[in-house]
Amino acid sequence: MSKHTFSIGGVHPHDNKISRDCPIRPLPLPPTVYLAMSQHIGAPAKPVVAVGDKVNVGQVVAEPGGFVSAFIHSSVSGTVKSIGPRKDLAGNPVTCVEIAVEGDEWDESIDRSEDLVTAIPSDNKAIIEKIRLGGVVGLGGATFPTHVKLMPPPGSKCERVIINGCECEPYLTSDFRTLLEKGEQVVVGAAILRQVMGNVPCTIAIEENKPEAIVHIREVIAKLGYEGIEVMSMKMRYPQGGEKQLIDAVMGRQVGSGALPISVGAVVQNVATALAVYDAVQKNKPIIDNSVTVTGGCLPEQANLLVRVGTPLQMILDAVGGVPESAAKIISGGPMMGKAVVNLEAATVKGTGALLLLTEAETRRGSASACIRCGKCADACPMGLEPFLLNRLCKAGDLEALEANAIQDCIECGCCLYSCPANIPLLDNIRLGKGAVLGAIRARAVAAKAAAEAAKQ
Ligand code: SF4
Numbered sequence: 287m288s289k290h291t292f293s294i295g296g297v298h299p300h301d302n303k304i305s306r307d308c309p310i311r312p313l314p315l316p317p318t319v320y321l322a323m324s325q326h327i328g329a330p331a332k333p334v335v336a337v338g339d340k341v342n343v344g345q346v347v348a349e350p351g352g353f354v355s356a357f358i359h360s361s362v363s364g365t366v367k368s369i370g371p372r373k374d375l376a377g378n379p380v381t382c383v384e385i386a387v388e389g390d391e392w393d394e395s396i397d398r399s400e401d402l403v404t405a406i407p408s409d410n411k412a413i414i415e416k417i418r419l420g421g422v423v424g425l426g427g428a429t430f431p432t433h434v435k436l437m438p439p440p441g442s443k444c445e446r447v448i449i450n451g452c453e454c455e456p457y458l459t460s461d462f463r464t465l466l467e468k469g470e471q472v473v474v475g476a477a478i479l480r481q482v483m484g485n486v487p488c489t490i491a492i493e494e495n496k497p498e499a500i501v502h503i504r505e506v507i508a509k510l511g512y513e514g515i516e517v518m519s520m521k522m523r524y525p526q527g528g529e530k531q532l533i534d535a536v537m538g539r540q541v542g543s544g545a546l547p548i549s550v551g552a553v554v555q556n557v558a559t560a561l562a563v564y565d566a567v568q569k570n571k572p573i574i575d576n577s578v579t580v581t582g583g584c585l586p587e588q589a590n591l592l593v594r595v596g597t598p599l600q601m602i603l604d605a606v607g608g609v610p611e612s613a614a615k616i617i618s619g620g621p622m623m624g625k626a627v628v629n630l631e632a633a634t635v636k637g638t639g640a641l642l643l644l645t646e647a648e649t650r651r652g653s654a655s656a657c658i659r660c661g662k663c664a665d666a667c668p669m670g671l672e673p674f675l676l677n678r679l680c681k682a683g684d685l686e687a688l689e690a691n692a693i694q695d696c697i698e699c700g701c702c703l704y705s706c707p708a709n710i711p712l713l714d715n716i717r718l719g720k721g722a723v724l725g726a727i728r729a730r731a732v733a734a735k736a737a738a739e740a741a742k743q
């Protein structure tokens with residue numbers, strides 16, 4: 287049994303990987319896609335197409351709205367029907383480019399052959415530019431623009447690239463299937479990433495509940511003959527795939543409060559991101575599709591689907607027989623960190639990795655009672671926080687104390703909620719408090735900037 291794991295907190299939920307034997311299969315083209323302009327961390331992208339324009343698959347439809355932002359490409363060929371607000375899965379309006387699908391014409395610059403391209407270009411700047419032009423963002427959930435992560439700030443140096451293949455959230459299997467079915471491409475992507483970061487060592491971290499993937503990727507590395515890439519078998523423990531937890535597990539280094547992984551010499555990318563890097567650099571293929579696990583005990587059929595970005599969620603669920611009557615809750619992502627879906631007309635984004643359907647019995651929480659001060663939430667917190675205290679401060683609205691107690695370090699993993707015998711909605715309350723503190727920090731920054739400008743005049 288592997289010993290590699292993080293040092294504090296964590297829980298062991300049942301992994302429920304009931305879709306693990308479902309190969310990734312393409313979902314038929316939707317009649318319409320809706321491409322959200324805010325589907326990455328950072329500034330929303332700015333549309334560069336107009337209503338009535340004809341577009342091909344892979345054509346740019348929106349440019350980055352700032353340094354931390356990303357290109358958005360058409361995932362289909364067809365005609366731009368509208369540009370305007372549309373509700374996302376939570377019911378919030380987001381600017382979308384609506385494209386009516388007509389055929390499946392791809393941009394000629396994209397290499398659609400199955401040929402594996404292993405020769406990596408030598409110009410690292412050109413590689414990073416290709417990643418930027420490909421609209422590549424972190425596909426492990428964070429959707430942070432990848433090219434920005436690959437340009438460490440002056441004074442910091444990458445010492446190891448970690449490819450996150452843990453997929454520690456219960457139910458999710460799209461990364462596992464990607465490792466099995468696109469292992470060569472993922473390994474070439476990893477080789478590109480380690481070259482760009484200065485030929486540093488690279489660790490592909492996979493949890494021990496995916497032994498086939500561990501064996502397969504080791505074989506691929508040996509077959510391709512890349513040096514400096516290893517597979518590390520990780521102990522099964524949630525949230526092993528959290529960025530800071532993974533760095534701790536692989537490198538034995540702790541990322542400080544508010545600090546970035548690069549501060550300890552680490553750059554972490556997800557398996558799907560490594561594949562997207564391969565596609566962008568070796569095939570000129572931007573992100574136009576992604577693998578989505580569709581799962582839940584109440585579904586007659588489990589699936590891993592290759593879905594064009596911007597596909598309505600309803601269409602994905604129809605492909606597995608529709609939403610069963612017994613489904614009480616639909617979650618985008620896993621049961622621990624996923625977000626509830628309230629609008630099935632919403633469309634997928636680059637970062638959509640799973641749709642999980644749960645029954646009433648599976649989602650029911652016992653009624654909350656008073657805190658019994660057992661400390662289980664603090665024991666489970668992988669960030670070393672005191673969730674019971676944060677919860678109390680959130681309810682009191684004490685933003686200053688929340689900030690002093692590092693609420694911003696919360697990674698919203700849900701371990702505290704999972705562990706609480708009093709069923710206190712810790713994560714829900716902490717999320718609200720975290721949002722309020724973030725708002726206060728931003729307001730302070732704006733006020734400080736205004737004061738500095740006023741002082742100059
Ligand atoms: S959700 Fe936040 S407070 Fe709760 S265990 Fe995870 S990191 Fe800690």
Ligand code: SF4
Pocket residue numbers: 656657658659660661662663664673674705706707708709710712
């Ligand atoms: S786990 Fe629940 S009951 Fe125990 S200390 Fe934390 S909040 Fe209180």
